Amino acid sequence: MATMNSATPGSGQTIKMTKLSSQPTLDDLTYMLSLTQKYSKPVEMTFKNAFTNSSFCIKLQLPEMGIGIESTLLRIVENNAEIIWSKVYRDLDMILARIKVDSSLSYDEPAVGTVVPIKPFGFVNALPQPFVLDFERAYKALDLHDDKVTGLTHFDSFVFFLQTEFERFQRSEVPLSIVSLSLKLNVKPEQLKEINRMLVERVRTTNSKYDLITQTDPHEYFILLHSAGRSEAMHVMESLQIFFSLSPLMHSAEKVMGAASIPETCIEPQILIAAAKKAQELAMRSSRHFSFFS
Numbered sequence: 001m002a003t004m005n006s007a008t009p010g011s012g013q014t015i016k017m018t019k020l021s022s023q024p025t026l027d028d029l030t031y032m033l034s035l036t037q038k039y040s041k042p043v044e045m046t047f048k049n050a051f052t053n054s055s056f057c058i059k060l061q062l063p064e065m066g067i068g069i070e071s072t073l074l075r076i077v078e079n080n081a082e083i084i085w086s087k088v089y090r091d092l093d094m095i096l097a098r099i100k101v102d103s104s105l106s107y108d109e110p111a112v113g114t115v116v117p118i119k120p121f122g123f124v125n126a127l128p129q130p131f132v133l134d135f136e137r138a139y140k141a142l143d144l145h146d147d148k149v150t151g152l153t154h155f156d157s158f159v160f161f162l163q164t165e166f167e168r169f170q171r172s173e174v175p176l177s178i179v180s181l182s183l184k185l186n187v188k189p190e191q192l193k194e195i196n197r198m199l200v201e202r203v204r205t206t207n208s209k210y211d212l213i214t215q216t217d218p219h220e221y222f223i224l225l226h227s228a229g230r231s232e233a234m235h236v237m238e239s240l241q242i243f244f245s246l247s248p249l250m251h252s253a254e255k256v257m258g259a260a261s262i263p264e265t266c267i268e269p270q271i272l273i274a275a276a277k278k279a280q281e282l283a284m285r286s287s288r289h290f291s292f293f294s
Helices: 026-039 092-102 135-145 155-172 189-206 230-244 269-285
Strands: 043-049 054-061 069-077 080-089 176-184 212-217 220-225 254-262 290-292
Touching (some): 026 043, 054 092, 080 092, 155 176, 155 212, 155 220, 155 269, 176 230, 176 269, 189 230, 230 254, 230 290, 254 269, 269 290
Parallel strands (some): 254 290
Antiparallel strands (some): 054 069, 176 220
């Protein structure tokens, strides 16, 4: 179990733990986090991976803004340190999982920073024949989340996939965006269903076939763009603006959009949606067709 050095926590900028001869455990990280919360200072701990004979340092601190735990993993190379990664993670389990993987790699000393995966024990057999997977049938499972006629995603499912994309960002820093759309049309209800179907098709052919659109009331929509940052969100809004110029959409009383993205705008799903909505309102007040929150 890690312990704090005898030095007074207030005597330096960083609290240093006693060195460990093995990878840290969840209890070690929990203790580190409790110290950085108590003293409002970064806490670092050096440890050694006996299998690879490499030394590392993990540093934890609370981010100045937002939620999560700011963590940095460094490899000690002849009294210097190279950063392996520096990220904000949601919880300690995610940090521990990354430590276990990245401190178990074998490093090529002549070329510092080159990572070579450790060879597995035993013999590696030839790859077997592929397992049969019916991808077409699997894709149809997504239809359970969508309206059968229009393809619009049910709101609860939309929130579920939004959280899934956000967790993917936390793991791999893959961006995501939300577009808020206000669309008031002078058309009959049966025509609106067809327009909604065309709207879904337009979005999914512009950025990704996995993009989702949900309708929160008769005139308001949210669009979830997978793996999309500011430029992709702007491209989608430009494409939709062209789509809205077609009849009968050209006769709509109102068509205005706003977008926001993670991480360019924020790192919280709730704020992401609110920021996209705010960008839409700003575009409406400035008589523009679309705007990006920044």
